[in-house]
Amino acid sequence: MELDLEQAFEEPVDLSHAFELPLERLGRPELLSLGPVRFTGRLEKTEPGFLLQGRLTFDAKVTCARCLVEVPVARAVDVSWTFAPLHERPSHEELELKSADLDIVWYEELSFPFEPYIEEQLQLELPAKPLCGDGCRGLCPVCGADRNVTSCECAEPADERWTALKALRTPLS
Ligand SMILES: [Zn+2]
Numbered sequence: 001m002e003l004d005l006e007q008a009f010e011e012p013v014d015l016s017h018a019f020e021l022p023l024e025r026l027g028r029p030e031l032l033s034l035g036p037v038r039f040t041g042r043l044e045k046t047e048p049g050f051l052l053q054g055r056l057t058f059d060a061k062v063t064c065a066r067c068l069v070e071v072p073v074a075r076a077v078d079v080s081w082t083f084a085p086l087h088e089r090p091s092h093e094e095l096e097l098k099s100a101d102l103d104i105v106w107y108e109e110l111s112f113p114f115e116p117y118i119e120e121q122l123q124l125e126l127p128a129k130p131l132c133g134d135g136c137r138g139l140c141p142v143c144g145a146d147r148n149v150t151s152c153e154c155a156e157p158a159d160e161r162w163t164a165l166k167a168l169r170t171p172l173s
């Protein structure tokens with residue numbers, strides 16, 4: 001979807017779009033599936049540029065970082081962008097004086113692809129280390145048993161480096 005700022009010159013416009021973001025491109029191995037990423041919002045003229053405010057919603061499935069079970073993720077977050085023309089951009093020295101301006105997206109053309117901005121927000125909203133629950137006990141590092149559902153007889157390894165060696169020596173059953 002192209003974001004065309006010009007359409008809000010006269011009066012605010014309501015925008016909505018469902019983005020289909022390909023999993024491969026997101027580079028998140030823990031992400032199993034992702035539904036459409038929906039954006040609904042309002043674009044309006046401000047000085048010296050434009051303000052876009054709205055809401056981003058999506059459903060996804062990720063794997064628990066400890067036990068690898070599937071964990072559903074549902075998010076609805078408020079998002080906003082301020083766009084201003086590049087020729088209004090303050091010099092480096094001026095920027096250091098007022099750091100609030102760092103959040104501005106400087107544009108050269110009034111129309112540009114919106115998807116990268118949606119993708120950036122999505123990346124921020126996906127949990128970095130998703131867990132099925134705070135108390136997830138993870139997998140046994142020796143035999144691989146899911147400690148949430150079963151217990152095994154493996155001794156607690158004293159040293160992590162030792163564990164890796166043992167895992168290599170233990171034949172797969
Ligand atoms: Zn888990």
Ligand SMILES: [Zn+2]
Nearest residue numbers: 140143152154
């Ligand atoms: Zn075990």
